[in-house]
Amino acid sequence: MLLSDILMLMLCGGISGFLAGLLGIGGGMILVPFMILVFGHLGFNPEVIVHMAIATGMATILFTTSSAIWAHHKHGSVDWKLVVALSPGMIFGGLVGGSELFEALKTSWLSLFFAIFIVYSSIQMLLNKKPKPGRELPGPLGLFGFGTFAGALASLVGAGGAFITVPFMLWCNVKPHNAMASSSGLGFPIAAAATLGYMYGSWGNPNLPVGSLGFVYLPAVACIVAVSIFTAPIGAKMARKLNVGQLKRVFGVMLLFLAAFMLNESRKAFGF
Structure with missing residues (x-):
């Protein structure tokens, strides 16, 4: 990689790590x-660029969320009972989505699917709806079912699942700071399961470049993680001081710009 590619990945790693700590997101969508731009610049096969970008982004979540989890845990913000209850379903969904569904989707459909859920996430951030009072979390079976759905969905878009778990927890009247901190705790199991699924499902793919472990491009992981593990605790610290509602709206607008980019990538992949 050229120095410009390395610097771009490190900058993105710093931003994604900060947002992981601040908003509980894994950073994959950012x-x-x-990474699509960097991988295109490096001349990777167009048939695998989007798959590699999503898988590589998910692999970085393993490290970024670990740093954010520790920072939130020290302040008692993580609801570990909820994390434990949701994790089995998310791991199962992540393994299935990462190994079976992910490989089967063509680049054009994967780009479109990714863009749609960025739009969904941005709308959730911008609306910031308040839940009905008295609504509570479902029982073990309901949490497993939701976890499976969230895990499969997160593995397809390369996100830690916060784009769906945070709105779900808020909808069930979990306190905002606890919801965002707990979503960091859920980011690790879904990232681990999905990353294993990505590597297993793409093992031996002849279109992958040197330095790849399945769809995961290890040099990019190293560049991103080298910075994100340091900025995640900073974001977690600021989450307890700033107006997160306003920051979510700013992040929602930023996601809309990213969605426009991915829709354009999908358009090109479809040949329009």
């Missing part, structure tokens, strides 16, 4: 569009 990283993917920029």
